[in-house]
Amino acid sequence: MMDRLQPDCSACADLCCLAYAFDAGHGFGVDKSPNVACPNLGAKGCGIHSELASCGYSGCVQYNCYGAGVRVTQDVFSGQDWRRDARLIGPMCGALRQLAPAHEQAALLVHALDLPVPDAVKADLRDLAGRLLSCEPVQAQALTQTARLKLRELQKHLPK
Numbered sequence: 001m002m003d004r005l006q007p008d009c010s011a012c013a014d015l016c017c018l019a020y021a022f023d024a025g026h027g028f029g030v031d032k033s034p035n036v037a038c039p040n041l042g043a044k045g046c047g048i049h050s051e052l053a054s055c056g057y058s059g060c061v062q063y064n065c066y067g068a069g070v071r072v073t074q075d076v077f078s079g080q081d082w083r084r085d086a087r088l089i090g091p092m093c094g095a096l097r098q099l100a101p102a103h104e105q106a107a108l109l110v111h112a113l114d115l116p117v118p119d120a121v122k123a124d125l126r127d128l129a130g131r132l133l134s135c136e137p138v139q140a141q142a143l144t145q146t147a148r149l150k151l152r153e154l155q156k157h158l159p160k
Helices: 058-062 068-076 086-112 119-132 137-157
Strands: none
Touching: 068 086, 086 119, 086 137, 119 137
């Protein structure tokens, strides 16, 4: 399960550089609207990747999609790329914005498996993480909310 939570930029269509809006001065060097490619994005990825922080892009350094970008590119869109078909920009960006929170919650659930909780609770956490990592984008928001509630409920199982 952990392998599906690992980002692999080489198997993604640089969706994080496209999907999200950001503001200059808040971890980013420029203002950028959603669904618009970052000005540093070239045909082969980020042109300043090795110097992001020094160029004012600490937000990019800190971002982790937990494998959602690969999932959108490879699974949801079967390896298609918005660069070859601009009609995919909206749908691919929308799918990333739906699945990235689901993958983040799945990562938290997997880490919660290390907590001293009953085996039945661990089974529920593992099952929910698996569902988050295999759901359709339209199902992601509801499952993400379920995961948030499940993580809050863990407190009652932890020793005081």
